[in-house]
Amino acid sequence: MAEPALSIRGLAKVYGNGFEALKGIDLDVEQGDFFALLGPNGAGKSTTLGIVCSLVQKSAGQVKIFGIDIDRDFAKAKYNLGVVPQEFNFSQFEKVEDIILTQAGYYGMPMKEAKPRCERLLKDLGLWDKRNGAARMLSGGMKRRLMIARALIHRPRLLILDEPTAGVDIELRRSMWEYMRRINEEEGTSIILTTHYLEEAESLCRNIAIINRGEIIKNTSMRGLLTELDTETFLLDLAEPLEAAPQVEGFEVERVDSHQLALSVRKGSDLNDAFQQLTRQGVRVLSMRNRANRLEELFVSMTSQPDAGSGIDSATSTPAKETAS
Amino acid sequence: MNTRQLLISLWTMVVKEVRRFVRIWPQTLVPPSITMTMYFIIFGNLIGSRVGEMHGISYMSYIVPGLIMMSVITNSYSNVASSFFSNKFQRSVEEMMVSPMPNWVILAGFVIGGAARGLGVGLIVTVVSLFFTHLDLHHPFLTLMVVVMTALLFSIGGFINALLAKKFDDISIIPIFVLTPLTYLGGVFYSIDLLPEFWQKVTMINPILYMVNAFRYGILGISDIPVSGALIAIAAFIVAFWCLALWMLNRGKGIRS
Structure with a gap:
């Protein structure tokens, strides 16, 4: 080998x-x-x-x-x-x-x-x-x-x-x-x-x-x-404004603003079910996208520690003019 | 690396160093020439004409070897100190460190580059001096040997200084507070015979005195001290400084975390 x-x-x-x-x-x-x-x-x-x-x-x-x-x-x-x-x-x-x-x-x-x-x-x-x-x-x-x-x-x-x-x-x-x-x-x-x-x-x-x-x-x-990613979050853009987040059984829904919801979908969940429930409640979805890169979600969950980010990386600056003595 | 690759890498280092000081010639080659011209006019011509002769030689001719040597010393030293520290500051020293080049090639590249500038400026000052006086080379080979050895020695010194330096101020401390006083007190402008006996003895511990006098002996045939001892001392310093610089480089002093 x-x-x-x-x-x-x-x-x-x-x-x-x-x-x-x-x-x-x-x-x-x-x-x-x-x-x-x-x-x-x-x-x-x-x-x-x-x-x-x-x-x-x-x-x-x-x-x-x-x-x-x-x-x-x-x-x-x-x-x-x-x-x-x-x-x-x-x-x-x-x-x-x-x-x-x-x-x-x-x-x-x-x-x-x-x-x-x-x-x-x-x-x-x-x-x-x-x-x-x-x-x-x-x-x-x-x-x-x-x-x-x-x-x-x-x-x-x-x-x-x-x-x-x-x-x-x-x-x-x-x-x-x-x-x-x-x-x-x-x-x-x-x-x-x-x-x-x-x-x-x-x-x-x-x-x-x-x-x-x-x-x-x-x-x-x-x-x-x-x-290994077991939850993905989608952002749903709505046709009409909402005052509060709707209840969607089996899913976690968060109101981002009046025209946007965040829908958390666990691995194995049926996304159609979520849309059917939203339709029944009169919520019309115009478009949807991932809230974050999938790897990013995993990365954050794995590395999130209270003091993570205390860097040792150093930056340097460069003189504007070459000097010699 | 095989021998051919080593030679290519050393040549690359030297070309890079020479290209640097030639690229910024208004900072590296012109100022020392102007400064030395001032010395020739003021000390040599104006004041020197009243001083008379020293060891049977006109004062102007007497100070020329010392002034050439002073240019070689300061330029060799500050070229390497400035160049290597700039490489550290801009982190371009990492280009060399990640390559398979041995540390002795890196050191030799900087030292030869520094010596090239020192000798280049020395040559310019020599040419300028010919407008003011006539020079007869008494011992050409000795003259060449002393000036080359001195340029190499102070280039290595500049390298050690730059390795240890953490900021730009650190590379100007030694030239200002050590090299300049030692050079001025090293018999550039006077014979140590003029000093009281006590100060003559004190002066003997100044290494630059030996270099200036050995060089003066090569050009004018006169010296305050035995020349053979001066050559041995310079050679010993070169070996000692080279070993120290290489040891520091191998340990990554000032350049590796």
Whole structure:
């Protein structure tokens, strides 16, 4: 059997201030998988990924990338790894093309091989026209795509995407999804995705792990997880205003406003029954939709803790002008 | 990484560093040239003409090697300190850390880049000095060796400073409060023979004195101290600083959580 793209055993991290970010987690991501690692801020996602790509030092545990133990041969393991971090982490003053070619150089890639690869990536990601401009002149979405191009320049077999579509508009986000799907399906690149857009994880990923307070609380297939959902809430838009929520036997109904009801439907309930009861009471429904993404409901129920969200993520700012002394 | 890949990654680092200081040449190459021109005009020409000779050499010629060395020291140091700290600040240091490049290549890339700027500025100052005086190179190889070693040493020093720095202020403290006083008191403008005996002995603990005098010996053939000892001291400092910087880098000091 092929080695997993990523195998983590007993991974623990205690920061200098005593904060226990990871409490000995185990995780496997199979080759060719599109894997979601979800969790609230401060849950341990970025710490886990930071250890995998050597930005954070682990306190204990073992990490293997395609069977290569990072404690034995991290350099070899790194050849298989491409990283798109949460924060912009390139020199804002460098030219777009130089950023990617420099990264290729860090991997020992000869220029005659790196140049055509860079051109293809920039064209695929819609940045070719911007190649000679300074990175700081790019929009937020373009900067994210630049980081994806940079991460792919050395043809990694495992791509880590840490919130790659944060702050990206819907149209661009969907085009990025298409691109990620393509490199996963056509090139066989294994992908680990962290995101706060749960619709994104549901749409792209086949397997999922949910991490909370430094522990993996769920690790299963996306399909398997969604079958665990036992209640869905629909919003019903009404033709006429209502003063109070109607009684619908076997269902929970909440009045959102005079023209909208929230109908909670348990797994196995007959939705027709609810509509028949509403019709009998003279309530006409014009349209309906899910109140929240299905995965979001599960995620919130699994991770809702009194102090969840106390993040350790840090933001950085960038100087407007390059300085040198 | 095989040898070819190591060479490509090192070359990439050096090109990136050189490209940086060339891109911002009005901040990196022009100011030191103007400052040194002022020194030549004021100290060399105006005041120097009243000072007379030092060790049988015109004052202008006497201060040229020291001023070149001062440019090399400050520019090598501040180039690496500024560049590496900017990489930390913008987090682009992560680009290097996630790559398979060994830490010694990262260190060597910054150090060679810093030395390139120091030597580049040193060359500009040397050319400027030729407008004011005539220079005869007494020991060309020694001159080259001393200036290159000094540039490397202070580049490594700048790297250590940037690793430890948490804010931009931290990379200007050492140049202002340590390097500048040591350089001015390191025999750039005077021979230590002019000092009282006690202060001559105190001056001997200033490492920059050895570099300035070794360099002056290479150009003018005169020195206040034995040159061989100076070379050994510089080489020893390079080895010690290199090992310290690499050890800190391997431990992720200042760059890893």
